[in-house]
Amino acid sequence: MPDLLIELFSEEIPARMQARAAEDLKARVTDGLVEAGLTYAHAAAFSTPRRLTLAVEGLLAASPAQREERKGPRADAPEKAIEGFLRGAGLTRDQLEERDTPKGKVLFAVIDKPGRAAEEIIAEVLEATIRNFPWPKSMRWGSGSLRWVRPLHSILCILTDETGARVVPMDVDGIPSGDTTEGHRFMSRGRFFVTSFEDYEAKLKRAFVVLNPGERAQHIWSDAENRAFAAGMELVEDGGLLNEVSGLVEWPVVLMGDIGADFLDLPPEVLQTSMREHQKFFSVKHRKTGRIEKFVTVANRETADNGATILAGNQKVLAARLSDAKFFWENDLRVAKSGLSAWTDALENVTFHNKLGSQGARIGRIAALARELAPLVGADPQAAEQAARFAKADLSSEMVYEFPELQGLMGRYYIEAAGHAAEVAAVAQEHYSPLGPSDDVPTAPLSVAVALADKLDTLTGFWAIDEKPTGSKDPFALRRAALGVIRLVLENGVKADLLSVFRKADLLHAAAAGDTGPRVDSYGPDLLSFLHDRLKVYLRDQGIRHDVIDACVAMEGNDDLALLVRRAEALEAVLKTEDGVNLLQGFKRANNILTQAEEKDGVEYSFGADRKFAREPSEIALFDALEQGEGAIRPALKAQDFPAAMAAMAALRGPIDAFFEAVKINDDNETIRRNRLNLLSQIRAICSSVADLSRIEG
Amino acid sequence: MTKSDSAPRSFQEIILRLQTYWASKGCAILQPYDMEVGAGTFHPATTLRSLGSTPWAAAYVQPSRRPTDGRYGENPNRLQHYYQYQVLIKPSPPDLQELYLGSLEAIGIDMELHDIRFVEDDWESPTLGAWGLGWEVWCDGMEVSQFTYFQQVGGHDCHPVSGELTYGLERLAMYVLGIEHVMDMPFNDPQAPISLTYGDVFKQTEEEYARWNFDVANTEMLLRHFVEAEEECQAILAQGAEDPKTGKRIVMAHPAYDQCIKASHIFNLLDARGVISVTERQAYIGRVRALAKQCADAFVQTKAGGWTPAQDVAAAQ
Incomplete structure (x- = not known):
């Protein structure tokens, strides 16, 4: 069984797209082959x-012949x-068979589909794959109309x-298939012939190309670690950067090179970010301190x-970059030490959203709301x-302008430099969190208060101006x-009635916008149900x-x-308990009978x-049980002891x-x-005081 | 050793070598456009000539002005007036990357010792309504050029596609010549009887323009000029294609585009004066883009833009 080798050779493919593209190539080609009847043993991209x-290894040399029978x-x-029927089958009348069936003589068409050579199928599938390739962004070049991520030069x-080995003949927009490729752009010259995958991989290596990205990453990582180790230092892990560099x-x-002594006192995050974002350097740190x-x-x-x-050359470029960062x-430190007000004032002139005012106005609202929320989370209102x-003051700093990803973190440095307490400074960094389902949730009371205020101000603001998320937007x-x-509420056990918090946030918005009355009555329930929807997912x-x-x-x-x-x-x-499941059935039965009777009567x-x-x-026993149950459930609910209330409810299962x-x-x-129906109603009422069981499925 | 293998000694020698190299590759060596622009792309030899199907190959130096980047000549790398070297070839030839690498060799970058990389960088000019895909080219970690395949200009799909190369000349030259501060760079041959540095030529002007750009430029006048340029651009384009005096078909795409360039530069000056708020900024960019788009619409109605008399006939029917 033959093996298939395909190489699509182009100008430089963006690093971030390569892995996905290799997988797409594999999936599209192998799916196409299998669909056309060409199965294979193994494929790798x-x-x-x-x-x-x-x-692709162990491919069929041809698709199997197929015979299809159609009843007419x-x-x-x-x-x-x-x-x-003839038109559909693509046959003439004399090619049909007549067969005796219990329903009389019936026409049958027998269609023979001969197998097709692998070459023919591969050429079709590969051309379709190239023409419809799912690049995140693609382009045209020269005078052609073909789209690829960057100009496509050759097809092996x-x-x-x-x-x-034989070439599978094809031609895509003037690019013919062949059996040659080339090696490294600078270290190798000219094209060479390839006869199999093993031959290809070996010749590439001789031409200074490591084909397998995993092997490149592995080589980079172990070599970098060794160099750091030899210098008595340690490489800072960065998987994303490793993939990109590979x-x-x-x-x-x-x-491995040195970071100039002038720059070693910059915050480590600044060094690391500048080196990673601008130069794609790895950071190397001192083992102890x-x-x-150093950088790699x-x-x-x-x-x-x-x-x-x-x-x-790289060292020189880095020095220029870090001079900027140091500057x-x-x-920034000078501004911070003079009290941060220059930055907070500047935010008055930065538009947050044209209907929601400036960043400065927004910060004013968040501060007022944080003050209100502080008692709920055990924070000091004034400190909150x-x-x-100060939490967003660093948005005005030069460092954050240059490196937006350092927002918050720089704020923390600068607020401390301004002489404020560490927990106040920490708020700058923590109040953005959690940024996603796996991000840590702040626990420090001040951070929780400001993080909640920030998010609630945003939610109520956008709800008030009716800019809600739609679909994927x-x-x-x-x-x-x-x-x-x-997450902030649940993971910190914050007890807050959100509708009243919405109202507070809305009053602040309304005051800022000069609106006469609060608008929360019209959007509050919708915002709450949005939160409920997110809660369901969570x-x-x-x-x-x-x-x-x-x-x-x-x-x-x-x-x-x-x-x-x-x-x-x-x-x-x-x-999940047996009593619970049966109680639910009993409740549903009672509810059904009752609903029907109520409708009828x-x-x-x-x-x-x-x-x-x-x-x-x-019946008498049920009277007793309900009385007893209610006597237990009511105080349990009042004390918000839901397990006790649920247990008391489940205990009704036997009598019911x-x-x-x-x-x-x-x-x-x-x-x-009628008395019995009223009794059922009592069952429904008691259960419904615990939860709306009618919404439970099954 | 031939001359181009030896290391260049001055800023101007690097420019001259690029000129010679691209001339030898068949480009028309044009002169800078005689108006203030923010980048070489604004030269009509790039913006307008990348439209339509007529083949084109041009290279030129373009003095570029970015008022907000002024640092009174003190920053080692930042200038409010600097030079770009620009190459535009339509349709983009299949060996454009090799041609480009040849130009680096021509200015003395030894491919055997340096690490040249093509790193993803998609280009977009909101003011020109243009975008393309390509790379920034790195030499030992430093960006030395932009390499772009134009996909759209002035809202028009590019067919065929132009390949555009942009070299930041000062930065590239400083790297090749091993200079730390731009003002120290030899402008002409350091052995010349009267040797001049970049600073001798430009230090004073950087100071003068920085002061004017940031603090003195009359913003009321600039705001007025912006509107005037915008109006003139639209007035030019509102004229009929046929010139009543000569009876010829003369669509005035270039004069209109001059006004668009003018508006764009005035916007940059206003920006440097700090009188444009964040929200207004987008609106101004949108106004310049609208002009650029109308100029592109007009250019494709001209002969250079691919208009044929047959289209005239067809349009008349």
């Missing part, structure tokens, strides 16, 4: 900056029907079996001077307000803000069923998320049942089951019937 490669109309069917496509070189050569003192850069070639020129840092006022990251609120990941959450969201006090979740957890737990059976009309022992077992609800005596 590779990428370098200039090539995507696919090796009866032989004596109208001409039109037969014609239609060969089939190899025991008789040797996609920038075909022949990685690791070089953790100070970053990865060149794409060997040189006669062992990289001395390359390293000197920013020193200027002050921390909020969420330009202001409101889903993230909502999840942030949820709790689903924690293993709580969505219908359980629905049953609890339907209850009063649902704007206290911590309370809501405790109720949901208790309900989830009780529904046009009345609501909520008068309360009268014990004196009870006839059966199980026994009641249904022994008693016929629709008694002939109308008084008894």
